[in-house]
Amino acid sequence: xxxxxxxxxxxxxxxxxxxxxxxxxxxxxxxxxxxxxxxxxxxxxxxxxxxxxxxxxxxxxxxxxxxxxxxxxxxxxxxxxxxxxxxxxxxxxxxxxxxxxxxxxxxxxxxxxxxxxxxxxxxxxxxxxxxxxxxxxxxxxxxxxxxxxxxxxxxxxxxxxxxxxxxxxxxxxxxxxxxxxxxxxxxxxxxxxxxxxxxxxxxxxxxxxxxxxxxxxxxxxxxxxxxxxxxxxxxxxxxxxxxxxxxxxxxxxxxxxxxxxxxxxxxxxxxxxxxxxxxxxxxxxxxxxxxxxxxxxxxxxxxxxxxxxxxxxxxxxxxxxxxxxxxxxxxxxxxxxxxxxxxxxxxxxxx
Numbered sequence: 001x002x003x004x005x006x007x008x009x010x011x012x013x014x015x016x017x018x019x020x021x022x023x024x025x026x027x028x029x030x031x032x033x034x035x036x037x038x039x040x041x042x043x044x045x046x047x048x049x050x051x052x053x054x055x056x057x058x059x060x061x062x063x064x065x066x067x068x069x070x071x072x073x074x075x076x077x078x079x080x081x082x083x084x085x086x087x088x089x090x091x092x093x094x095x096x097x098x099x100x101x102x103x104x105x106x107x108x109x110x111x112x113x114x115x116x117x118x119x120x121x122x123x124x125x126x127x128x129x130x131x132x133x134x135x136x137x138x139x140x141x142x143x144x145x146x147x148x149x150x151x152x153x154x155x156x157x158x159x160x161x162x163x164x165x166x167x168x169x170x171x172x173x174x175x176x177x178x179x180x181x182x183x184x185x186x187x188x189x190x191x192x193x194x195x196x197x198x199x200x201x202x203x204x205x206x207x208x209x210x211x212x213x214x215x216x217x218x219x220x221x222x223x224x225x226x227x228x229x230x231x232x233x234x235x236x237x238x239x240x241x242x243x244x245x246x247x248x249x250x251x252x253x254x255x256x257x258x259x260x261x262x263x264x265x266x267x268x269x270x271x272x273x274x275x276x277x278x279x280x281x282x283x284x285x286x287x288x289x290x291x292x293x294x295x296x297x298x299x300x301x302x303x304x305x306x307x308x309x310x311x312x313x314x315x316x317x318x319x320x321x322x323x324x325x326x327x328x329x330x331x332x333x334x335x336x337x338x339x340x341x342x343x344x345x346x347x348x349x350x351x
Contacts, residue, residue, distance in 0.1 A: 007229040008257045012264020013271070015218050015236065016101050020269040021276070022202075022211025024048075025098035026310040027089040030336040035344055039197050044212030045314070046190045051216025052319035053183055056223050056235075065223060065233045070168040070322040071307050072156065077137040081306020082313075082328035085299050086335020089310070090343060092116070092295025096238040096309035099296065100262060104269025106281045112289055113296035114242070120300020121243050129301065136305050143167040143174075169323040179321060204276065219315050222261070230257025235316035238262065239303040306331075 018024065022044065029041035059065040089095045092113040094102055099117065102110035124133050138153050145165045159166045171186075172179035201207050206214070219236055227233035234240075234257070241258035248255040273279035284292070303309045306328045308317055314332070317325030 004229045004231075004257050005255075005260050007225045008260025009264040009267070011218065011222050011225050012261035012266075013268035014264075015097075015215075015222070015261070016104055016265035016268025016270075017272045018206065018211055018214050018218060018268075019097060019101040019265070020105065020205075020272040020278075022206040022208065022215070024208075024211050024215060025101075026095040026314060026332075027093065027098055027336065030086070030333050031090065031340050031344075034337055035340055039193075040200075040208040043194045043197060044208040044215070046194055047209070047212030048216035048219060049315055049318055050187055050190045050194075051213055052219040052223075052315055053186065053321065055216070055220035056319040057179060057183065057321075059220070059223055065227050067233075068223075068320045069233060070170060070320045071317060071324045073141045073169040073322075073324040073327070074137045074139065074307065075141060075327075076139060077133075077305050078307065078324050078328045079331050080136060081302045081304070082331030083302070083335040083338075085302030085306055085309065085328075086332040086337075087339040088295045088298030088300075088302055088335075089332075090295070090336055090339035091291045092299060093292065095311075096242075096299060096303065097236075097265070097311050100238060100265050101269035104266040104271075104279070105273040106279050108282060109284045109288055109292035112292040113299075116293040116296025116298075117300045117303075118242055118246050118296075120297040120302075121239060121304055122300075124301045124304040125243070133305055137307075141169055143169055171321045171323060171326065174323060182321060215315075219319065223316070223319075226257050226261075232257075234258055235319070236261065237308065237312040237316055239300075239309045239312055302335075 024041060024044055026045060029045050032038040033042055056068055060068050092099060094110060094113060096117065099110045099113040103114065123129050134153070140151055140153065140156055141148055142151055142156065143166065151159070156166065167173060170179070172182045199209055223233055223235040226235055237258060241256065241262050244253070244256050245259045245262055247253040248259055270279060299309070307313065307324060308328065310332060313325040313328045318329060
């Protein structure tokens, strides 16, 4: 137990430190691409993802991790959940990891967003929106011995129970090629984008080309530590762990490795922001508070329906090459851009 606690806190603290010091928030990464034509944080994200893809698959291929969890492809749920999650992060002014590390900086609206995130998750996964969630996620595409098949959630459960040959859809089994060929192609594309822009040194904190690779290394460490000390290879994630944290505090449920990861993120962010003089309580007005809560609520709904958040899909899930994660991330970006246009760009055009 003590090793699980310490390892979760350490990995989380490193993650929180890097996210805060590098200002790595995926809401900012996607928003800045169209709002201010700045791709630095997005390139940091791609650098982190590339390193995690390589590292995670090496861990699996060498047997350090027995198997990476890959989520099944739910077309309707992944598209809708991702899109709504993308809208929510703009309203909340932070992604799932962003609202947690901003708590460590003393930003009050982040607390409100986390509360909305928790309520959205619980309402969708167990409350009044459960049937809607089940309907949206009912139809899934899996690779079977007879090729690609559209299955219902019940058929998937029955297949697992009878040990039938069904496999989650990945970029490599979709095209029937070795996964390292796919990794090589993605690597070439990512590097092309990463190397296109400038490499300006940050005036304060870590430059994007430092924060991104370090984030990727921490992501690999999270894959290993969650498996070795936590009993399950979960890597970095925030949707499930947010509920697990609240249940531990409010109901006394047993905490998981990922719960301590979240505590570590807040603590690491606090240490980083304190050192550079950015840790101070920052309140907000009524409208911003409402946006923060509603944004968190939408994030929670989207994360459950889509099967994960910007970290769970965008880094951890995508590092397994799961089709579900790449599709969800595409629609998170599209949702983000839609809301950025409505909230920021359109008002400027009108003026």
